[in-house]
Amino acid sequence: MNFDFSDDQKLLRDQARKFLQDKCDRKSVRSILENHEQNYDADLWSQISELGWTGTAIPEEYGGLGLGMLELCVIAEELGRALAPTPFSSSIYIFAEFLKSYGTDEQKKKYLPLIASGEKIGTFALSETNGKPKPNNIKVLHTSGKLNGSKNPVSDGESADYIIVAANSDNNSNYNSLSLFIIDRNDPGVNISNLDTIDPTRPACTVNLENVACERLGEEGSGWDMIDDILNRAAVLFSFEQVGGAQVSLDEAKKYSLERFAFGKQIGAFQALKHKMADMYVKIELARSNAYYGAWALSTDSNELPIAAAGARVSASEAYNYASQENIQIHGGVGFTWEYDCHLFYRRSKLLSLNIGSIRQWKENLISNLEKRNIV
Amino acid sequence: MDFNDTPQEAEFRKKVRAFLEENAEKRSTLAAKPNGDSGSSISSAGAPETVKGEDAAKVALENAKEWQRKKADAGFAAILWPKEFGGYGGTPIEQVIYAQEEHDYFVHSGYFEIGIGMLGPTMMAWGNDEDKKRFLPKMITGEEIWCQLFSEPSAGSDLAGIRMKAEKDGNEWVLNGQKVWTSGAHFADYGMIVARSDPTALKHKGLTYFYVDMKTPGIEAKPIKQISGSANFNEVFFNDVRIPDSQRIGAEGDGWKVSLTTLMNERLAVGDPPGLDFDQIFEASKEIEVEDGLAVKNSEVRQKMADWYIQSRGLQYTKYRSMTALSKGQTPGPELSISKLVTASKMQDVSSYALDLMDMSGMVHQDKNPILKNLFQNGYFFSAAMRIAGGTDEVLRNIIAERVLGLPQDERPDKKLPFNELPSGKN
Numbered sequence: 001m002n003f004d005f006s007d008d009q010k011l012l013r014d015q016a017r018k019f020l021q022d023k024c025d026r027k028s029v030r031s032i033l034e035n036h037e038q039n040y041d042a043d044l045w046s047q048i049s050e051l052g053w054t055g056t057a058i059p060e061e062y063g064g065l066g067l068g069m070l071e072l073c074v075i076a077e078e079l080g081r082a083l084a085p086t087p088f089s090s091s092i093y094i095f096a097e098f099l100k101s102y103g104t105d106e107q108k109k110k111y112l113p114l115i116a117s118g119e120k121i122g123t124f125a126l127s128e129t130n131g132k133p134k135p136n137n138i139k140v141l142h143t144s145g146k147l148n149g150s151k152n153p154v155s156d157g158e159s160a161d162y163i164i165v166a167a168n169s170d171n172n173s174n175y176n177s178l179s180l181f182i183i184d185r186n187d188p189g190v191n192i193s194n195l196d197t198i199d200p201t202r203p204a205c206t207v208n209l210e211n212v213a214c215e216r217l218g219e220e221g222s223g224w225d226m227i228d229d230i231l232n233r234a235a236v237l238f239s240f241e242q243v244g245g246a247q248v249s250l251d252e253a254k255k256y257s258l259e260r261f262a263f264g265k266q267i268g269a270f271q272a273l274k275h276k277m278a279d280m281y282v283k284i285e286l287a288r289s290n291a292y293y294g295a296w297a298l299s300t301d302s303n304e305l306p307i308a309a310a311g312a313r314v315s316a317s318e319a320y321n322y323a324s325q326e327n328i329q330i331h332g333g334v335g336f337t338w339e340y341d342c343h344l345f346y347r348r349s350k351l352l353s354l355n356i357g358s359i360r361q362w363k364e365n366l367i368s369n370l371e372k373r374n375i376v
Numbered sequence: 377m378d379f380n381d382t383p384q385e386a387e388f389r390k391k392v393r394a395f396l397e398e399n400a401e402k403r404s405t406l407a408a409k410p411n412g413d414s415g416s417s418i419s420s421a422g423a424p425e426t427v428k429g430e431d432a433a434k435v436a437l438e439n440a441k442e443w444q445r446k447k448a449d450a451g452f453a454a455i456l457w458p459k460e461f462g463g464y465g466g467t468p469i470e471q472v473i474y475a476q477e478e479h480d481y482f483v484h485s486g487y488f489e490i491g492i493g494m495l496g497p498t499m500m501a502w503g504n505d506e507d508k509k510r511f512l513p514k515m516i517t518g519e520e521i522w523c524q525l526f527s528e529p530s531a532g533s534d535l536a537g538i539r540m541k542a543e544k545d546g547n548e549w550v551l552n553g554q555k556v557w558t559s560g561a562h563f564a565d566y567g568m569i570v571a572r573s574d575p576t577a578l579k580h581k582g583l584t585y586f587y588v589d590m591k592t593p594g595i596e597a598k599p600i601k602q603i604s605g606s607a608n609f610n611e612v613f614f615n616d617v618r619i620p621d622s623q624r625i626g627a628e629g630d631g632w633k634v635s636l637t638t639l640m641n642e643r644l645a646v647g648d649p650p651g652l653d654f655d656q657i658f659e660a661s662k663e664i665e666v667e668d669g670l671a672v673k674n675s676e677v678r679q680k681m682a683d684w685y686i687q688s689r690g691l692q693y694t695k696y697r698s699m700t701a702l703s704k705g706q707t708p709g710p711e712l713s714i715s716k717l718v719t720a721s722k723m724q725d726v727s728s729y730a731l732d733l734m735d736m737s738g739m740v741h742q743d744k745n746p747i748l749k750n751l752f753q754n755g756y757f758f759s760a761a762m763r764i765a766g767g768t769d770e771v772l773r774n775i776i777a778e779r780v781l782g783l784p785q786d787e788r789p790d791k792k793l794p795f796n797e798l799p800s801g802k803n
Contacts, residue, residue, distance in 0.1 A: 001385070001469070001703050002378055003696040070377060254781055269784040271770075274777035281776055282714045286690030293693045296377050315686040363682035364675070370658065370685070371672070 003292060005074060013074045016053075020082035023047055026341055032085035032201045033344070039159045039194075039203045041085045048084075049118020054092055058100065063113030069236075069299045073291075076237045080244030080352075083344055085201035087121050087156035089241070089355075093234040095122025098164055098180070101233075102218035102226055107182070111162065120161040125151035125207055126227065132361055133166075135173045135224070140209060142167040146189075147181060147212045153195050153204035155355055160185055163207065165214065166223055178223030181214035189213075199347035202355070231356050232309035236294035239309075239316035242352050243288050246316070249323035249345045250280045253330040260332075273330055280323045287312075287319035307373065310366035317353035317362070324349040379696065381473070382703065388470050392477045395450050400443070400481040437563060440484040444518030447485070453516045454492045461500070461512040469702045472695075487560060491515045491522035494641045495568045501637050502585070502626045511566070511587075523564035523590070524638065525555040525612060530800065532557075533771045535639075536580050536632055537790075540614065542571035549573075549586065549624070551594075551617040557765070561597040561610035564590050568638070570631045575796040582795050583631030586623050593617070604757040652755040653719075654684040657726050660748055664733045671733050680729060687722050691715055713780075717772040720762040727755030 005013070024044055032038055048054065057072040058064025072092070079088055096115050099108055099122075114120035127133050128140065128151055140149030147167055157163065163185060168177045183190065189212040194205045218226050254277060257268030267273055294312030297305040324345040328335035335342045353359055381389055447453040448462065455471040457463020464470070478485070496515050499508060514520040531537040540553030551571055561567065567588050574582035588595070594617035599607035626634040658681055661672040671677045691714070698708035730752035731738035741753040763769050777783045790798050 001381065001696060001699045003693070003700045004377065006377075250781075254783065257783070265787075266784055269786065271774070271777075271786065274781075274783050275770070275773040277781055277783065278773040278776040281781060282718060285694055285714055286687060286718070289693035289697060290686055290690045292377070292697065293689065296379075299377060310682075311686050311689055314682055315690055318686075360679065363679050366682045366685060367672075367678040 003296070005070060009070055009074050012071060013078060016075055016078040017081070019048075019051070020078055020084065024082040024084050026083075026344070029083045029085055029201055029344060036194075036200070039156070040087055044084065045086050045118060048086070048088070054088070054118040055116030056092075058096055058112050058116040062108050063116040065116075069233075070295055072237060073240045073295045073298070076240035077244040080241030081248050083201065083245065083348055087123065087159045089234070089238065090123035090156040090160065091115055091121045093237040094124045094230060094356075095160075095162065095164060097230050097233050098124065098217060098226070101230065102180070107215070107217065111182070114161075121156065121159050122162040122164070123154060123156045123160040124164045124166075124230075125154040125157065126166045127154075128152055132357070135168075135175050135178065138166060138168050138173060138178060140165060140167040141171070142169050142179060142181060142214070145214070147183065147209045147214050150206060150208045152206040153197070154207045155202065155204050157185075157205035157207050158192050158194055158203060163190075164217060165207075165209070166227065169220065175224055176221045178227075179220045180217040180223050180226060182217050183209070183212050183214045187212045197351060199344075199351040201344070202348065202351050228306070232305050233298060234356055235309040235313040235362070236291065236298045236305075238352060238356060239287070239291040239294055239312035242316035242320040242349065243284065243291050245345055245348055245352070246280075246284045246287065246320040246323040249320070249327040249342075249349075250277065250284060252341070252345075253277060253280070253323075253327040256331055267330075276326050276330065280319075280326055283315075283319040283322050287315040290315035306369040307366065310362050310369060313356075313362045314359055314366060317349075317359045320345075320349040321353055385469060385473060385703070388466075389473050389477065392452065392474050395452065396477055396481050399446050399450075400478075400483050402480055403482050433563075436484065437487065440487050441518045443483050444485065444488055448517040453488070453518075454496070457492070457496065457500075457512075457516070461496075461508065462516040467702070469699060472699055472702065487521055487563075488515070488518050490524050490559060491520075494638045495522045495524060497641045498568065498585075498634060498638045499587075499625065502634050507587075520565040521560060521563060523558050523561045523567045525558055525561070525567045525569035525588075526635065526638075527557040528554060529556055533768055534790075535635075536583070538570055538572055538583060540569070540571040542573040542584055542586070544573070544621075545618075547621050548618050549584075549621060551586075551588075551614040551619065553614055555612040555614070556600070556609075558597070558610045558612050559608060561590065561612045562599055566590060567612075568625070570635050572795065573628055573631070576794050577629065578793070579790050579795045579798065580632040581629055583635070584628050585625045585631040585634040586619060587625060588617065588619055588623065592619060602757075603760060604754065652723050652726060652751065652759075654681060654688040654726070656751060657681060657684065657730050660730055660752070661733065663748070666733060666735075677733065684722055684726055687718050691718055713767075713772050713775050716762070716766060717769055717776075720759055721769065723755055723762060724759035727752040727759055731756060 024041070028041055028044065032041055052065045053075050055064030056067050056075060057069050058066070060066035079086070092115070096112065099111050099115070103111065111122070115122055128149070129137050131137065140147060140151060147165055149167070151165065154163065161184070163183050165181050165183055166178055167181055169179055170177055185192065189210040191208040191210070192205050194203065197204050254268065257273055257277070258266055260267045291312045294308045296302070297308035302308070328342045328346055331340060331342050334340045444453060451464045452474055454463040455466040455474055456468065457465070459465040492515060496512055499511065511520070515522060526535060528538055528540060530539060540551060540555065543550045551569070553571070555569070558567070567590055569586050569588055570583050571586065572582050573584040576582070594615045596613045597610040598613070600609045600611055601607050602609070658672070661677055661681065662670060664671045666674050666677070668674055694714065701708045734752070741750060767775070778785055
């Protein structure tokens, strides 16, 4: 039994943590939060690209470092701890993974080196309206090699150079009519308008498409299968970001509870708060363990991945939501001020639990995959 | 990152599997008993259905003793114990591997776990050579069963609040008072007991540790009937029970220190938590109809089940992390204390929810219940006890808060005053 990261991976984690403590402090997170002109921390992005983080799990032949998914999990946890305001998840967990799994060799050669070097940013556009994306509410249409319609919200759309767009191929949309297409955001038919989000350090936008040129990614009509697969992969990486953020929420709640005195003693000595923090700890440990299992399934291309990913995703989303909520509660009045950092985690946790599908949807994924396994 | 045994561990697992396949009967998911086999709980499970009451208990005990003898002959009865006392001389990871494998079989080791897991190691650490030689080998073979006489009516979560009197009379001690929640006192041959030898000392300083022959005159065990209807525990009364000073373990006044050895060994038990979990309700949901068809297809049921799945597997993978630490020769942290905290409440939620799914049939609780064999009815009762036994939810949260997170202890007036001056709520 060796259900742990290797010494090399732990070393990478320590280096990443130290680097981010230095280069991505709360001041720089807040500068993105408060500056509506900036979608992400461009300095930080170029530095982590230089360090090779963006190319961690991209093969060497396509300009990456050729390390594994476990190394990417390690980095994800650190980005989550630091609340890093970058499009890392959109470009690396999702866009790069789509290309790695479904791109032709030509597409990989064209896009992956630019993504690995951080020179270009990619993202994925699926949702168009309130509620779960599904065949009957994807209206973006692919006809005669052009895309028309509107995507909303698209994470990191304004920062992106390339966007993978999910589109139906006929008006009679069904499970087998969805395909994926790569577009260049400089196409004159692409019109992007920013949306405010609950966490402005992780922006989103509306992408309007009018006769936009595109190239197909993967097989025609197999869009939903590819999306399921890549979002499962991304879910594991997101779960590490979430565990990272949840842990810091607990650490900061604890720190405050030891500094703050009321009724003549540290508030951290009151059982009501101790028990709350114990519950935070329990949820985070369970989430961490579920994330580890996801990491194992991801790194070994196990057919357990759909179950492992959904378990990791649900567990981490709930742990982070809980930890960030109760961190505010433990801080009391100052917890809901702009000045204290609690709200940074409260925003980020909820945003992360939504951006590749809600907890509700992932619970449903989990049970339906368990049913499938049972039948097999 | 992998789940593979080291070659040495794989070899051990193979041996264990071969032994179990040869000697025990495997169980299915739905047959998992809500009270498990791996905890310290003891019931008449294991007796044929036709045998009732006291007879059933006797048959179950005989079956368990027979199993224990087989296990001891094969060397697996006390994996962590040194060979000189009949143990396997194994490592904690081997202990975990054995528990994992045995979990899948219908066997009854509960009778012996308190002795082998907790009391034996205490005697090894604090007892004299003569006693070790006399008692330890028979503890392993199940020939002699031991019970732990710690808790009292006014010493539960606050265990050091023990009031059982131990008064010295020449070369003897006289014990007077009452113990409670003693598993197996009615069939145990020996017991280990903590008593107050000096009420004028501080609470943790005035205790002394002994062992007693349960047949000593003046000891009377009365079973406590529980919410579930069964009686796994006892009240044990001591009336002028005289024992020789040679049955003292550790120095006079060191009883708390010795007790900590016993209690620390309790925390090392990393067996699988008892059954009734996601797997059982998932199976049941495929058989029960609710308003819109099978329960397994109902969206609310699915959402709930997903919660239990992530708790259940989260605990399992947490255990894998602890096993990894053990496998590398490190000590797993007090993270292990989350296991019972999560398991007990989950079992209560699962069983209560399952009864609700069964609708009116959920009311029925009798041996021949055609629906799911009382699985969830039993779990409904057992889980309420499980949230308290072996550390209440609240005590476990305190342990996590204080020992894992390093938060301050509560204010403790009992640390400053002599025991007999502490407020007790009694005149």
